[in-house]
Amino acid sequence: MGIADDMRANGMRMTVQRRLVLDVLRRARHHTTAEDISRSIRASHPQIDPSTVYRNLEALERLGYVTHTHLDDRVTRWRRSDSPQHGHLVCRKCGSEEDIPMQILEPLAKRLRGEHGFRADLAHSAVVGLCRECAS
C-alpha cells in the first residue's frame, strides 16, 4: 500500500500539489524551508500557491510522511520522515550548524521519560549555544 492509498484510507486525496511537495522533499539533500519548496514547485507550476504548499506540509505531517525541525529562530525546516533522524547544534553567534547522532540525546530522553512520563522528541528543535570557536 503506497502513500496515495494510505492517504485515501484516511479520507484524504492525492493531488498533483501533494505529489510535487513529496517529490521536492525526496530530491532535497538537507532540511528545506516551505519557501524553498514553493519556489521549486512554482518553477514548473507557477499557478500553485504558496499557501497550498504550507497546508500540504501540515497535512503530510499529520499522516507521518514529513516532519519539521527548528534550526534557527524563525524558519521551519522540513524533511521526509524516511530520511535519517538526527539532532543539531546551532551556534547563536556565528550561525554554524553541526549534526549530532540521536544517541547523544538518548540519556536525557530516557530520564525525562522516567521522571516525568514525557516522551521527548529531542530532534524537533536544534540545541542553541556557542560553538567551540565562538566561546572565548
Add this chain to the structure above:
Amino acid sequence: MGIADDMRANGMRMTVQRRLVLDVLRRARHHTTAEDISRSIRASHPQIDPSTVYRNLEALERLGYVTHTHLDDRVTRWRRSDSPQHGHLVCRKCGSEEDIPMQILEPLAKRLRGEHGFRADLAHSAVVGLCRECAS
C-alpha cells in the same frame, strides 16, 4: 551602577520606551510575548509603536538584561535575565507545559561541552514531545 549607566557605558541611551519594557517584564510573572508587552505599554502610552518594543527587546537582550525562549512554535517569549532560569516540557498534542529544573538538563550540556566543545543553552527552546496523558 544601574542599568541606565551600564547602557550609556555601551553607547546606548536610556529612553522612556526602554524603561517601560523593563517595567512590564518586571511585573510579569511568567514568560511574556512581545505583543503582550506592546499592548500593556500602549494602554498608558498609545503613541509607542510595537516595532519599538521589538527593537528594544533585542537591544536589551544584546546587553544581557532580557532573554527569550521558544515554547511552542511561532511565538517568542521574553523574561528578565534576573528571573530564575528553567527548562520546559511542551506537549505537542494537548499543549500542556511543565517547567523543569536546569539540573535535569545539565548532564547533556556537560556532554556536549566535552565531546563537541559546544556550550549549550538548553533553556532556549522547550523540549517538545508527548506528555504522560497524551502518550498513546
Add this chain to the structure above:
DNA sequence: AAGGTTATCGCAACTGTTCGCAATAGTCGG
C-alpha cells in the same frame, strides 16, 4: 463512463514581526 459529494485549491485579506527612513530626543562637552 457519468454524477454527486466534499476535500482541496487559488486567491485575497489578514496576522505577527521586520525594515528603511526622516524626524525626534538622549547624551556629552563646553
Add this chain to the structure above:
DNA sequence: CCGACTATTGCGAACAGTTGCGATAACCTT
C-alpha cells in the same frame, strides 16, 4: 544650561506565514 551629534523613534511598507471563501477537481457510487 546650550548646541551638536547621533542613537532611537514612529510611521509606512515589506515580510513570511495563516485563514476564509467560493471555485475546482479527486474519488466513490452506480
